[in-house]
Amino acid sequence: MNFIKSFHIVSKELKRFDTNISGITIEHLINTMLKVKNMNAETILFQTLNRQKLRKIGVLPSKLYQIEAIYNKDGTITAVNKVDKKRVNEINKVTLIIKKEIVPLIDYIKKNIFKNKDIMSQELVVNEEDNVMAKCDLSTDDAILEIKSFNSNIDNFKYQLYYESNNRDIYILQTFWKKRELYFKIYKVDPIECSEEEMLKKRLSKYQYKIALKSNVTIQILSYTDDSEKVTARCLLCKHEWTNRRADNLMERCYCPICKIRC
Ligand SMILES: [Zn+2]
Structure with missing residues (x-):
């Protein structure tokens, strides 16, 4: 501001x-x-x-x-x-x-x-x-x-x-x-003050959705900021978590390093 x-x-x-x-x-x-x-x-x-x-669920009290x-x-x-x-x-x-x-x-x-x-x-x-x-x-x-x-x-x-x-x-x-x-x-x-968090949330959910499709819902994304940045991912089969791969790279070759399940 x-x-x-x-x-x-x-x-x-x-x-x-x-x-x-x-x-x-x-x-x-x-x-x-x-x-x-x-x-x-x-x-x-x-x-x-x-x-x-809408269904009314209640009224907030006002003392004014x-x-x-x-x-x-x-x-x-x-x-x-x-x-x-x-x-x-x-x-x-x-x-x-x-x-x-x-x-x-x-x-x-x-x-x-x-x-x-x-x-x-x-x-x-x-x-x-x-x-x-x-x-x-x-x-x-x-x-x-x-x-x-x-x-x-x-x-x-x-x-x-x-x-x-x-x-x-x-x-x-x-x-x-x-x-x-x-x-x-x-x-x-500064619009960033209002929108950055929203943008990040949207980007994360878009990426999560694409990875879920690619991996048959075996890989979950915990954090994502940009395609060129590393993501935090988790395998739902063996519970292994990793943070050493870039987002675009994981999208291309979508597998868990432990299970090596290629999608
Ligand atoms: Zn795994």
């Missing part, structure tokens, strides 16, 4: 609200300022159809109190329930301060990350091969930007980024608070 740019706001009136409402409103504000095309209708349609094919709100086009929100009205007014006051101050951030995202192209929010990416779906915060055909409102290790969401990106450039916008200050930090993610 390489740091590329940061923006920073200070104001006596800045305030972070508890639960995740600050994160949600900042994301909504950024969306409205970028004039994104919201893909949520398509996403929800797909998810609804998909859900009909969610304010029910309508998301307005100017970046503010409107409370649905009367009890939340006062709080929502305070939130909107802060949102409008942030709105004035983040114009340079918005310009940077538009020009430098998305190259002035039309930006989507909530785009759904479906990988049929792996049976995985992922939703992008912001995206175009060339890049995705994931907004994180808490400090999180990339290891915790690298698979999400891998599927979301679908070979596009990956950026992260991290927002964090320090009392009356709000920071925005933009990082570019």
Whole structure:
């Protein structure tokens, strides 16, 4: 993850609200300022159809109190329930301060990350091969930007980024608070950080499959990285393990050195 740019706001009136409402409103504000095309209708349609094919196994508990709100086009929100009205007014006051101050951030995202192209929010990416779906915060055909409102290790969401990106450039916008200050930090993610492990897994299973066919399922592959690298293989007949042969060589002459069963 390489740091590329940061923006920073200070104001006596800045305030972070508890639960995740600050994160949600900042994301909504950024969306409205970028004039994104919201893909949520398509996403929800797909998810609804998909859900009909699934069996519900349970619900994860959530301790967060969610304010029910309508998301307005100017970046503010409107409370649905009367009890939340006062709080929502305070939130909107802060949102409008942030709105004035983040114009340079918005310009940077538009020009430098998305190259002035039309930006989507909530785009759904479906990988049929792996049976995985992922939703992008912001995206175009060339890049995705994931907004994180808490400090999180990339290891915790690298698979999400891998599927979301679908070979596009990956950026992260991290927002964090320090009392009356709000920071925005933009990082570019090296795709290797997200995809290397996945690629290795895929390569290994492809090679395993081919060797299984060639050896009549008598040879198992425990590790494989590349055709020109040595593999760890195991004979299922005599349990012998060896690591001294290259992958392409084993594929060509596929036998266990102990049993010498040529396939
Ligand atoms: Zn053997």
